[in-house]
Amino acid sequence: MSLNPRQIEAVRYLDGPLLVLAGAGSGKTRVITHKIAHLVGRGCAPKHVAAITFTNKAAREMQERIGAMAPGNRAVRELTISTFHALGVRILRGEAAALGLKPRFSILDADDAFAILAQLIGSVDKQTIRRAQWQISSWKNALLSPEEAEKQATDEQHATLARAYRQYDLTLRAYQAVDFDDLIGLPVQLFSEHADALGRWRDRLRYFLIDEYQDTNGAQYRLLRLLCGEAGRFTAVGDDDQAIYAWRGANVENLNTLQTDYPQLKVIKLEQNYRSTGRILQAANTLIANNPKLFEKRLWSELGAGEPVQVTAMKDEEHEAESVVMRIAAHRIQHRTAYADYAILYRGNHQARVFEQYLRNQRIPYRLSGGQSFFERAEIKDLTAYLRLVANVDDDPAFIRAVTTPRRGIGPQTLEALGAYAGERHMSMFAAVYELGLASRLKPQQLGPLRTFCDFINRIGHRAEQGEPARDVLDDLLSAIDYRSHLFDSLDTRDAETRWDNVQKFTAWLADKAEADEKTLLELTQTVALMNLLEGRNDESDAVSLSTIHAAKGLEFPYVFLVGVEEDILPHRESVEAGKIDEERRLMYVAVTRAQKQLFVSHCLKRRRGKEWQTCEPSRFIAELGEEAIRSGAKRDPDDRSDGIASLAALKAMLAKPGNATG
Numbered sequence: 001m002s003l004n005p006r007q008i009e010a011v012r013y014l015d016g017p018l019l020v021l022a023g024a025g026s027g028k029t030r031v032i033t034h035k036i037a038h039l040v041g042r043g044c045a046p047k048h049v050a051a052i053t054f055t056n057k058a059a060r061e062m063q064e065r066i067g068a069m070a071p072g073n074r075a076v077r078e079l080t081i082s083t084f085h086a087l088g089v090r091i092l093r094g095e096a097a098a099l100g101l102k103p104r105f106s107i108l109d110a111d112d113a114f115a116i117l118a119q120l121i122g123s124v125d126k127q128t129i130r131r132a133q134w135q136i137s138s139w140k141n142a143l144l145s146p147e148e149a150e151k152q153a154t155d156e157q158h159a160t161l162a163r164a165y166r167q168y169d170l171t172l173r174a175y176q177a178v179d180f181d182d183l184i185g186l187p188v189q190l191f192s193e194h195a196d197a198l199g200r201w202r203d204r205l206r207y208f209l210i211d212e213y214q215d216t217n218g219a220q221y222r223l224l225r226l227l228c229g230e231a232g233r234f235t236a237v238g239d240d241d242q243a244i245y246a247w248r249g250a251n252v253e254n255l256n257t258l259q260t261d262y263p264q265l266k267v268i269k270l271e272q273n274y275r276s277t278g279r280i281l282q283a284a285n286t287l288i289a290n291n292p293k294l295f296e297k298r299l300w301s302e303l304g305a306g307e308p309v310q311v312t313a314m315k316d317e318e319h320e321a322e323s324v325v326m327r328i329a330a331h332r333i334q335h336r337t338a339y340a341d342y343a344i345l346y347r348g349n350h351q352a353r354v355f356e357q358y359l360r361n362q363r364i365p366y367r368l369s370g371g372q373s374f375f376e377r378a379e380i381k382d383l384t385a386y387l388r389l390v391a392n393v394d395d396d397p398a399f400i401r402a403v404t405t406p407r408r409g410i411g412p413q414t415l416e417a418l419g420a421y422a423g424e425r426h427m428s429m430f431a432a433v434y435e436l437g438l439a440s441r442l443k444p445q446q447l448g449p450l451r452t453f454c455d456f457i458n459r460i461g462h463r464a465e466q467g468e469p470a471r472d473v474l475d476d477l478l479s480a481i482d483y484r485s486h487l488f489d490s491l492d493t494r495d496a497e498t499r500w501d502n503v504q505k506f507t508a509w510l511a512d513k514a515e516a517d518e519k520t521l522l523e524l525t526q527t528v529a530l531m532n533l534l535e536g537r538n539d540e541s542d543a544v545s546l547s548t549i550h551a552a553k554g555l556e557f558p559y560v561f562l563v564g565v566e567e568d569i570l571p572h573r574e575s576v577e578a579g580k581i582d583e584e585r586r587l588m589y590v591a592v593t594r595a596q597k598q599l600f601v602s603h604c605l606k607r608r609r610g611k612e613w614q615t616c617e618p619s620r621f622i623a624e625l626g627e628e629a630i631r632s633g634a635k636r637d638p639d640d641r642s643d644g645i646a647s648l649a650a651l652k653a654m655l656a657k658p659g660n661a662t663g
């Protein structure tokens, strides 16, 4: 658990704000982990220390590592280690009243937000609604209120969007709900308007450590600045070459802002890379040298030159997937490694499917991240709609989903009448069900099932509130709505089985988590909403990682297969057209620097687009890796390589031998 002198300096420095600016694998995250331990070791109470990570998964890992560094220190559990969004939830829960929210507000995901906007804007194409959603999100990230957005509108289109923004926010408040952007924006608003609340939180969180600082956006920076105060009690670590979230409003300029806002800022640079062997590092350095530099950085490694980066041309996608999967299977046997030592990284989610197929064929366990998360699956969203509603009966989107899934004889006309009635009286649909006036609008056979449903939700809510074990409540909920039959009646057997299996995994996970965190089922609902952000479950089993490059940020793997490295994919065609090559190059840099021992790069010579075959060019970034670090199989027939990796046919023969079976 050693540190080099610069890292030690960064860990010990507490005289003012500190920025650690350094390339990939130089131990920035390690500085944060050690600094937390250092603060606690010097007598700072854990409850006063806050660390911000980019993903929930990174937060969990950091918590575990610190737990291992300070065994027996139970107070370590009082550390705040979370994403910006999770911190936002905590602040909002504590200060809800000041913002006119219930502590049990709902958190809407992007799909819910889309549905609300679609209703507000009316029947236009999806693209228009998506653009509106994106615009509103940008306004929120720039901390612009609907009124300000309206004032700044220069043309009619903008003014219309700004009005939609206002309507959207009003709708959210009526539902006692917030969206992901609000998790940052509302705390900023709160702290700007309520000095007492800010004082309380400044007193509670006295030192901040921020990982992946280059990807914070404007609103997150404001929140940080409010909480850290003029004195700047923080350590931020980041790498401008790894800024890959500009498309979500992140702003590398925040690195410069930091120096302007905090003239006393100390900057420490780290230069030794502890992750990758020499050739991988050389390729990464050569590549990123093509970008204009914000800050001068060098990286070197003591891990030896290692294997060359291998570049391979593949006939097509199928061939690429088969070849990569076979190579992993054979490599694992030859080197006695674990599946978890391998990662397959790609630019876009849609690229995962064919790799999944071949991994399944070979019965190789894999873990998918960055794609549709577990929590975005329909069956999980059905169940969470119930939980959201139980926690907050004013959550109309959850009400609509739950009341119609499974079908219980409540039709669209009934819901429309209910919605109109509730709208006129500015109340939630749930509350309206119990209004006497509603009886004149609905027939008894329409009203009956609504009342039955709401009574049922109330009963579940009551039991959850009494602190009944989450497992019992969930089991009873599922059997009461007969969700299993709903799945098997509406889907084919295989699909239904998978989904039912997911539901059971989810309820088991919830129940375990309720126990471990000593939280009630209702408190967990907000945690679940956050899990939608970026990632899936924490799955510890030995498995190959299939991941987008974005979702692999901050991680490392001994062997990395970077696939589909072609023009129009990486760099992405839209980015090329928009002149955003630099950000794509940083993405490539992030991908290359995930590899510890060996990097395999591949590109396809042709791809199927619809019914047609298209020829593909290798990405310009391959040439930018430099000749020296590369061994290229590109010119040879990919089936007939003599570069130490067996041909596909030989691989198959080897895997077919008894005792070498995968899985």
Ligand SMILES: Nc1ncnc2c1ncn2[C@@H]1O[C@H](COP(=O)(O)OP(=O)(O)OP(=O)(O)O)[C@@H](O)[C@H]1O
Pocket: 002, 003, 004, 007, 022, 023, 024, 025, 026, 027, 028, 029, 030, 031, 239, 242, 273, 274, 275, 553, 554, 555, 556, 593
């Ligand atoms: N002083 C050190 N001695 C030995 N190993 C180290 C040292 N510092 C860091 N490492 C190891 O190097 C690897 C990379 O460290 P870390 O993940 O902290 O880098 P990073 O700068 O955060 O990378 P990234 O930019 O990709 O997030 C880790 O396996 C870490 O344990």
Ligand SMILES: [Mg+2]
Pocket: 028, 029, 030, 211, 554
């Ligand atoms: Mg890191």
